[in-house]
Amino acid sequence: MSAPILEVDLHNPQPRHVSRAVEVLSRGGLVAYPTDTYYGLGCDLTAKKTIERLYQLKGRDKKKPLSILCPDLSDVAKYAHVSNFAYRTMKGLTPGAFTFILEATRIVPDMMMSKQKQVGIRVPDAPLARALAAGLGRPLVTTSASDEEGEPLIDARDIKERLGHGLELILDGGVTLMEPSTVVSLIGDSIEILRQGKGQLDA
Template identity: 50%
Template sequence: MRHKINPDNPQLRLIRHVVDSLRQGGVIIYPTDTTYGLGCDIFNPKGIKKIYQIKQRDPRKPFSFICSDLTEVANYAHVSNFAFRILKRHLPGPYTFILEASKVVPDSLTTRQKTVGIRIPDNTISRMIVQELGHPLVTTSANISGENVIQDPEIIDPRIERLVDVIVDGGPSMGKESSVISLIGDRIEVLREGAGDLSWID
């Protein structure tokens, strides 16, 4: 199933159709502010397992997830005053921030060090999906691991397209992955240079 959703004024009826699929255990392709992502409800272990299989990704590498706002981030991660100031300044935006996970996060989404990657994309569609779902959405680029990321929903890899339940078409994306920044121990460490500007880091 494919839903074409207005990126500036998403149709709530279509957002709810997408969320219904997620609540039934569905896996979706959806837009973020960087690339198109593969996602499912973070409390859906079968969906998470399916995404690993679709991406052909090492199961020891956990996925990040999308929150709708900073209040939700605080439910799923320990956010120090230092980290909060940085998150408030740069989110929503094309960043993935690594934080210490709270006990609410499923083990399949945490590293051995009990850290998580969290995003709040500058994309109305993805944030509305999370808001309507009521909790975070798994996010990983909608490609086979090591292959090019998806920018245009019209040219999704057929190997992936046939394995998902819903495609959310929100128009072209930036086509560049997020910058990944660790804030563990109140120390800034850039783990991946991506779409997010890093000039603010000393």
């Protein structure tokens, strides 16, 4: 059975739709939702079997860790070691279209870290995505919704057609013509852009 679609307001998400999605996430479900970059596929950070399902659905190598999505900058320090330098840098760029690479804390599951014990963290400029993580009370494991060739799926109906069999719910925020997030390493208190995307770093 394919996942149902709920139409949501990106900027003022309907509380009942957020509640329904949070309920799905809290019982180990996979949800597709729009962000400030591509559509994301997400699940609860503590649901290890669901994280494995997410890797299978994406056909992704487990050596490539997924990112986590926090509702607010204040939540990040629980999951990553945030120096004063990192905090100041992120404060100026969140919420926004960035994924920050930081050293992970022990609370992050091993399967979510790189070999170097690093983790990618997002605080997106997307009220709906942040509301899901806030409602759940834990970060979301997140990755872009894409087809077998890795091409982003920009429409909820395409997501339903290609990935609906592996999802419990799809939140439809309309067609998103977006770019990926900019990936910024803050390891060692220096800024290194690993992938230039939508987020712009001012010199």
